[in-house]
Amino acid sequence: MDRELLAWLYWKGVEGVMPRPLVRDFLSGFEWDGPVKLLAVGKGAGSMAQGAWEACRERVGEALVVLPPGMECPVPWRKVEGSHPIPSEGSLEAGEAALGLAREAGEGDLLLVLLSGGASALLEVPWPGITLEDLMDVNRQLIKSGATIREMNAVRKHLSRVKGGRLAQVAWPAQVVVLVLSDVVGDFLDVIGSGPFYPDPTTFAGALEVLERRGLLSFLPLRVVDHLRRGMAGEIPETPKGDEPLWWRVQHNILGNNRKALESMALMAREEGIKAIIYTSRVKGEAREVAQVLAGVAWEEAHCGRGPLLLLWGGEPTVTVKGKGQGGRAQEMALALALELEGWPGSFLVAGTDGIDGMTPAAGAFGDGTTVERARKKGLDPLDYLDDNDSHSFFEALGDLFIPGPTGTNVMDVALFYLP
Amino acid sequence: MDRELLAWLYWKGVEGVMPRPLVRDFLSGFEWDGPVKLLAVGKGAGSMAQGAWEACRERVGEALVVLPPGMECPVPWRKVEGSHPIPSEGSLEAGEAALGLAREAGEGDLLLVLLSGGASALLEVPWPGITLEDLMDVNRQLIKSGATIREMNAVRKHLSRVKGGRLAQVAWPAQVVVLVLSDVVGDFLDVIGSGPFYPDPTTFAGALEVLERRGLLSFLPLRVVDHLRRGMAGEIPETPKGDEPLWWRVQHNILGNNRKALESMALMAREEGIKAIIYTSRVKGEAREVAQVLAGVAWEEAHCGRGPLLLLWGGEPTVTVKGKGQGGRAQEMALALALELEGWPGSFLVAGTDGIDGMTPAAGAFGDGTTVERARKKGLDPLDYLDDNDSHSFFEALGDLFIPGPTGTNVMDVALFYLP
Numbered sequence: 050m051d052r053e054l055l056a057w058l059y060w061k062g063v064e065g066v067m068p069r070p071l072v073r074d075f076l077s078g079f080e081w082d083g084p085v086k087l088l089a090v091g092k093g094a095g096s097m098a099q100g101a102w103e104a105c106r107e108r109v110g111e112a113l114v115v116l117p118p119g120m121e122c123p124v125p126w127r128k129v130e131g132s133h134p135i136p137s138e139g140s141l142e143a144g145e146a147a148l149g150l151a152r153e154a155g156e157g158d159l160l161l162v163l164l165s166g167g168a169s170a171l172l173e174v175p176w177p178g179i180t181l182e183d184l185m186d187v188n189r190q191l192i193k194s195g196a197t198i199r200e201m202n203a204v205r206k207h208l209s210r211v212k213g214g215r216l217a218q219v220a221w222p223a224q225v226v227v228l229v230l231s232d233v234v235g236d237f238l239d240v241i242g243s244g245p246f247y248p249d250p251t252t253f254a255g256a257l258e259v260l261e262r263r264g265l266l267s268f269l270p271l272r273v274v275d276h277l278r279r280g281m282a283g284e285i286p287e288t289p290k291g292d293e294p295l296w297w298r299v300q301h302n303i304l305g306n307n308r309k310a311l312e313s314m315a316l317m318a319r320e321e322g323i324k325a326i327i328y329t330s331r332v333k334g335e336a337r338e339v340a341q342v343l344a345g346v347a348w349e350e351a352h353c354g355r356g357p358l359l360l361l362w363g364g365e366p367t368v369t370v371k372g373k374g375q376g377g378r379a380q381e382m383a384l385a386l387a388l389e390l391e392g393w394p395g396s397f398l399v400a401g402t403d404g405i406d407g408m409t410p411a412a413g414a415f416g417d418g419t420t421v422e423r424a425r426k427k428g429l430d431p432l433d434y435l436d437d438n439d440s441h442s443f444f445e446a447l448g449d450l451f452i453p454g455p456t457g458t459n460v461m462d463v464a465l466f467y468l469p
Numbered sequence: 470m471d472r473e474l475l476a477w478l479y480w481k482g483v484e485g486v487m488p489r490p491l492v493r494d495f496l497s498g499f500e501w502d503g504p505v506k507l508l509a510v511g512k513g514a515g516s517m518a519q520g521a522w523e524a525c526r527e528r529v530g531e532a533l534v535v536l537p538p539g540m541e542c543p544v545p546w547r548k549v550e551g552s553h554p555i556p557s558e559g560s561l562e563a564g565e566a567a568l569g570l571a572r573e574a575g576e577g578d579l580l581l582v583l584l585s586g587g588a589s590a591l592l593e594v595p596w597p598g599i600t601l602e603d604l605m606d607v608n609r610q611l612i613k614s615g616a617t618i619r620e621m622n623a624v625r626k627h628l629s630r631v632k633g634g635r636l637a638q639v640a641w642p643a644q645v646v647v648l649v650l651s652d653v654v655g656d657f658l659d660v661i662g663s664g665p666f667y668p669d670p671t672t673f674a675g676a677l678e679v680l681e682r683r684g685l686l687s688f689l690p691l692r693v694v695d696h697l698r699r700g701m702a703g704e705i706p707e708t709p710k711g712d713e714p715l716w717w718r719v720q721h722n723i724l725g726n727n728r729k730a731l732e733s734m735a736l737m738a739r740e741e742g743i744k745a746i747i748y749t750s751r752v753k754g755e756a757r758e759v760a761q762v763l764a765g766v767a768w769e770e771a772h773c774g775r776g777p778l779l780l781l782w783g784g785e786p787t788v789t790v791k792g793k794g795q796g797g798r799a800q801e802m803a804l805a806l807a808l809e810l811e812g813w814p815g816s817f818l819v820a821g822t823d824g825i826d827g828m829t830p831a832a833g834a835f836g837d838g839t840t841v842e843r844a845r846k847k848g849l850d851p852l853d854y855l856d857d858n859d860s861h862s863f864f865e866a867l868g869d870l871f872i873p874g875p876t877g878t879n880v881m882d883v884a885l886f887y888l889p
Binding site: 339343364 | 539655656682729747748749751752753755756757758759760761762763764765766768769784852
């Protein structure tokens with residue numbers, strides 16, 4: 050019963066952020082008489098392009114849809130397959146094509162950009178002198194060094210001809226409208242897809258500082274470090290900053306994000322007479338630690354006896370993998386929650402809104418106050434599974450996986466707690 | 470301005486959980502005509518005893534106050550100094566005295582127990598055959614192995630003659646009333662002071678399982694493992710379980726806890742016309758990870774524009790020390806929050822309610838949306854300080870420490886966020 054409710058609410062949340070109707074509805078009300086060029090890039094590019102097709106295909110001249118490999122393009126526009134999370138030769142082809150499209154867009158043209166998560170790797174052109182292998186090497190070493198996403202972006206944007214607002218520079222003086230499906234905590238437009246059409250707050254000097262802080266200066270290809278040094282010396286133009294007149298012609302609209310998914314769920318719950326609280330759509334941090342806070346709030350509400358109540362959290366926790374098991378962010382979070390919520394009088398669901406969690410067929414998992422006890426009765430030790438990052442096997446053995454299949458959208462993860 | 474408000478609210482919260490008036494008021498309304506024996510133990514034993522002295526000193530026959538070393542006893546009752554967090558010879562003297570007191574309490578007597586944090590180490594008697602050194606060794610190895618507090622308690626309770634309800638067994642058939650100042654997330658009575666008067670949910674078998682899981686079976690003194698094995702074989706009586714008639718004569722009252730401190734703050738804020746939200750009094754987990762969730766909620770409220778608003782969290786995060794700096798849970802949490810809340814339009818305070826954070830003279834620290842920027846202008850890198858667990862030096866350099874001095878109570882930590 051409670052699980053049906055949770056799964057139903059999950060789908061209501063996902064429906065609220067489906068890119069196809071969001072794009073279609075936005076463009077149906079959007080007024081523009083001139084010629085339109087279209088660039089769709091990201092994991093949601095196919096369905097976003099479909100929305101545009103339905104709203105205004107007759108006005109679109111040239112169009113380019115950049116998708117992850119193997120994903121079908123539902124519209125008869127030019128399609129290029131990039132790759133994700135590591136850029137490939139396909140990503141370079143996509144990047145060059147996007148540069149061409151932006152370059153050809155002139156005064157009086159509208160460049161319509163449909164941007165979703167994954168765009169950063171799907172679309173890339175390294176600065177002349179830098180190779181694709183260099184970029185991959187830099188990425189790998191930055192990740193290994195423990196660099197934050199902001200630090201990685203500072204470096205990557207300064208090695209690229211498309212990231213950090215560079216595509217907007219090329220598109221000038223065309224009018225640019227970017228419709229965004231956000232898969233980033235806080236919806237930071239300079240972070241989503243590495244902000245190809247957004248002012249870059251980072252600098253060459255900042256990128257070099259990151260390499261120094263992370264101890265990578267001596268380990269990266271010399272031409273990468275040289276490039277950044279020449280940029281710092283003013284020999285290469287900086288990425289465009291926020292005070293340039295360029296931005297008068299660029300407009301971003303966030304059509305879908307995690308908050309919107311949570312609000313859709315809350316709305317449906319309230320229509321069913323269930324009080325709903327949205328705590329935040331900005332959950333970050335190590336999943337097993339974060340789970341302790343969410344569980345703390347769940348226990349407190351149970352003790353205050355305020356049910357029936359739906360507690361909603363969204364965002365994207367991280368998992369530092371130390372074990373050899375199978376799982377993902379959402380399932381690991383669910384396992385850590387189950388451990389904290391033994392005896393709790395409600396049920397919960399943690400799942401990725403894209404329907405995919407890690408390299409598993411599940412989107413997430415259900416849990417309740419009996420999860421741990423049921424596991425122990427089956428001879429499973431939940432702590433062992435958590436230590437081995439093996440949440441998928443754990444929930445599979447219990448029959449508590451949530452497997453909706455790919456949903457066609459992606460606004461990170463949601464956690465729903467239902468307290469009867 | 471905002472800092473004055475936050476500090477004022479902190480004090481209002483602390484006032485709501487001051488043990489002396491709480492004990493005095495409770496006992497003033499408590500009806501008992503027979504003789505009373507009194508045992509006060511914990512970091513708050515002095516002020517709790519003072520409350521009892523004021524309410525009913527003429528009815529108290531024998532009394533024992535067990536305090537941390539160097540702490541003054543404000544009442545002329547017998548005082549013994551134990552030690553904390555590692556038990557000492559003084560803790561053994563205190564334990565023997567407490568056993569004597571409980572043994573002498575008979576039918577028709579009231580044993581009044583005033584229990585607060587730290588009691589577990591301040592009061593100890595190892596089971597015959599086990600030495601104080603054994604206990605210290607077990608503690609050290611359990612901590613090093615990463616054992617949870619519940620796992621540590623399962624072992625410790627089964628090596629002790631006072632923990633895990635054993636003192637209640639000895640006190641039977643006297644009536645026992647335990648007044649509690651809780652310093653434990655969730656107010657678990659089997660955890661506070663290792664539950665000397667509370668049913669023990671753990672077993673000898675469970676204690677052995679812990680040692681096995683943590684890989685300690687071959688590394689602990691043989692007589693410790695032998696003792697647990699003999700217990701499992703039924704040669705030593707188990708700690709008392711919840712279904713025994715013994716508990717008909719034992720009653721616990723939680724007079725003060727973290728929730729009560731948060732509620733006192735919320736009440737005062739509301740009287741000042743500031744909306745206040747208590748999220749939970751059960752915050753746990755690694756401070757720098759937990760901070761990301763709390764910051765996520767703070768950002769969300771700021772973006773929803775719902776101020777003026779006071780966001781309240783309580784509990785006890787942990788810090789896994791890897792650096793060499795000076796700090797404590799609250800100050801490290803404040804530093805991690807400052808990093809997440811750069812640009813946030815409000816102010817916050819994280820502090821221990823006891824007025825002491827780690828081995829520093831501060832209780833915690835203030836922060837706001839400018840903390841990180843102000844630090845960078847002074848040449849301080851907040852990330853470096855966080856990596857070195859050096860939050861105290863960081864906030865000292867900024868002049869943002871909160872130093873109220875010892876408050877005389879302890880219900881863990883509080884985090885207050887004020888959004889104008």
